[in-house]
Amino acid sequence: MSQHSPEPDDVFAWIDDAERAREQAGLVRTLRPRPASSRLLDLASNDYLGLSRHPETVRGAREAAERWGAGATGSRLVTGTTELHAELERELAAFCGFEAALVLSSGYAANLAAVTALSDRGTLVVSDAGNHASIVDGCRLSRAAVEVVPHSDPEAARKALATHGGRTLLVSDSVFSVDGDAAPLAAYAAACRERGAALVVDDAHGLGVLGEGGRGALHAAGLAGAPGVVATLTLSKSLGSQGGAVLGPAKVIRHLVNTARTFIFDTGLAPAAAGAALASLRLLRREPERAGRAREVADRLYGRLTASGLTAARPDAAVVSVRAPSAAAALRWAADCREAGLSVGCFRPPSVPDGISRLRLTARADLTGDEIDRAVETILRTAPAGATDC
Secondary structure (H helix, E strand, O other): OOOOOOOOOOOOHHHHHHHHHHHHHOOOOOOOOOOOOOOOEEEOOOOOOOOOOOHHHHHHHHHHHHHHOOOOOOEOOOOOOOHHHHHHHHHHHHHHOOOEEEEEOOHHHHHHHHHHHOOOOOOEEEEEOOOOHHHHHHHHHOOOEEEEEOOOOHHHHHHHHOOOOOOEEEEEEOEOOOOOOEOOHHHHHHHHHHHOOEEEEEOOOOOOOOOHHHOOHHHHOOOOOOOOEEEEEEOOOOOOOOOEEEEEOHHHHHHHHHHOHHHHOOEOOOHHHHHHHHHHHHHHHHOOHHHHHHHHHHHHHHHHHHHOOOOEOOOOOOEEEEEOOOHHHHHHHHHHHHHOOEEEEEEOOOOOOOOOOEEEEEOOOOOOHHHHHHHHHHHHHHOOOOHHHO
């Protein structure tokens, strides 16, 4: 009879130490299930255009579920591609100014697909230091050499690209999710053209907010449809649904269909989400003024808060970031806002690359003047000691 080592009392005892360290640093994260209807004024979600509950968006989801079923039933290459998916891809590409599009189950999956499928062991990927975690993970999974360059520094990117003789790729958010600042896309594109590199841009926070009628940051920069440019985006922010997409030249999209693991081995986006996104896209096309309204609300929030002494990053899109004295102060500030009827985001390390904790406010196109006043008053009234010294 073989002898086995006795089982340890608790193989996960190390988690207790990790939990205590998080508690001491004020970095504990918890889930808070929300009800279907809330008394809170929402400045925490990414529903920039206020479309997640719009009757047309909801009807699009309902009709798609009734017609196609609750789930896609399989990977897109097996049974998970419906005519609805193809319709959404055609309209997304046309709206944003690209030749073709590919819809995936999330924006996270879209970034992993684009970065990993367009690079290999012989590739150099140059990544902006402020990039979203999904881009960072895509770089890690790509097996490529990766160089992280200082945030929004085109000259650093140009120098990094020049160090490699093989295939090169520059990847950046269009609007960075922490401070809401826009990337220098024109300068990044110029660096890529000079070095023969591809440019991959995550336009999650630009679609629906920037560009003509919300067509996105790449459209605003005159880069939509350029042969060396690929965009990724999410359907869960301005379009109020769920899912992600990669947009670019048709040959790039064909390549992803054959090589992108988060596309090939994942179940297709649920029909209800595709139907909701398509309905929102058509609504935005009819009501392009929603994009400008979201930016206007962001500017008003920023102006009012900074005029009162708080430190906030000037918004380039619909994100307003307000600095807090510490992680613990940010957590308490967000909780006090919630208690007063206002839901705000709370960004703390490791979610913030510079280690500075913040309240993160998302401007929505459907906020009224009274709601903006209420939000500003609540944030100022609950501000912790030292908030004006950040």
